[in-house]
Amino acid sequence: MKGKKWYRKEDIAEEYEPKRFKGLGGKYINYREKKSVKKALGNIKNKKILDVATGTGRFSIMAAEEGGNVTAGDISLPMLEIAKNKAKRKDLIEELDFIKMDAENLPFRDEEFEMVMAIRFMHLVNEPQLFLKEMKRVTQKRIIFDTFSLLSLRVLYNKMLPMGSTLYKKKDIQKIAKNLDLKVKNKIDSFTMPFGFYRYAPDFTIKPIKNLDEKISKNQLGKKLSTVNYWILEKQN
Ligand SMILES: C[S@@+](CC[C@H](N)C(=O)[O-])C[C@H]1O[C@@H](n2cnc3c(N)ncnc32)[C@H](O)[C@@H]1O
Numbered sequence: 001m002k003g004k005k006w007y008r009k010e011d012i013a014e015e016y017e018p019k020r021f022k023g024l025g026g027k028y029i030n031y032r033e034k035k036s037v038k039k040a041l042g043n044i045k046n047k048k049i050l051d052v053a054t055g056t057g058r059f060s061i062m063a064a065e066e067g068g069n070v071t072a073g074d075i076s077l078p079m080l081e082i083a084k085n086k087a088k089r090k091d092l093i094e095e096l097d098f099i100k101m102d103a104e105n106l107p108f109r110d111e112e113f114e115m116v117m118a119i120r121f122m123h124l125v126n127e128p129q130l131f132l133k134e135m136k137r138v139t140q141k142r143i144i145f146d147t148f149s150l151l152s153l154r155v156l157y158n159k160m161l162p163m164g165s166t167l168y169k170k171k172d173i174q175k176i177a178k179n180l181d182l183k184v185k186n187k188i189d190s191f192t193m194p195f196g197f198y199r200y201a202p203d204f205t206i207k208p209i210k211n212l213d214e215k216i217s218k219n220q221l222g223k224k225l226s227t228v229n230y231w232i233l234e235k236q237n
Pocket of ligand 1: 004005007008052053054055056057058059073074075076079101102103104118119120121124
């Protein structure tokens with residue numbers, strides 16, 4: 001698991017957001033990801049939520065803004081430091097707990113949280129079932145995570161990514177859910193054009209392409225070709 005070490009380097013942590021979410025395309029990625037995760041979370045007011053691999057805290061802070069009682073964890077201290085500073089700037093530091101942790105062995109009791117999420121994490125992992133089993137242990141009901149699809153335009157550059165990135169077939173996740181006795185409650189298919197396009201395309205191309213992307217994403221072909229899939233799994237009881 002290369003990503004476990006990759007983000008622990010200070011310069012990599014500092015570059016994380018400026019590299020990915022600047023410019024019109026970058027801002028659009030951030031906006032559209034948050035929209036999907038918000039939908040997957042549903043009403044989280046006063047709910048106890050764990051964000052595994054919070055990184056710079058994008059989704060933890062968003063969940064705290066939505067009224068969630070959020071614990072944000074990551075293995076990288078430099079990433080956590082950035083997340084904490086962001087929460088301070090937004091006057092949300094009291095609403096969040098930041099903890100250094102390894103997703104392989106979460107430092108929490110069984111069923112300590114009402115929901116557990118891990119965004120942009122599964123692509124760093126070689127054995128997803130192991131991590132999902134651990135997330136299942138600490139959640140009372142719901143697990144939310146995203147995967148990057150093998151049947152998508154992301155294949156064009158995925159192998160070049162320095163932190164390593166695993167692509168999944170939808171049936172891989174369905175099989176893991178079955179093995180772990182988890183129900184696939186919902187799946188949100190998003191981004192026909194991969195993140196790499198939005199990161200590097202000139203600003204004037206973003207609006208027409210994103211409009212087309214959103215339109216295609218609603219039909220069956222778009223869903224099949226989606227580069228990002230948000231999974232909502234639930235315990236059966
Ligand atoms: C691509 S970033 C995603 C951050 C955030 N969720 C987001 O979407 O912006 C991946 C994060 O996973 C963290 N990570 C990698 N391996 C981990 C592990 N075993 N346990 C906890 N965090 C880990 C990295 O430090 C990094 O912050």
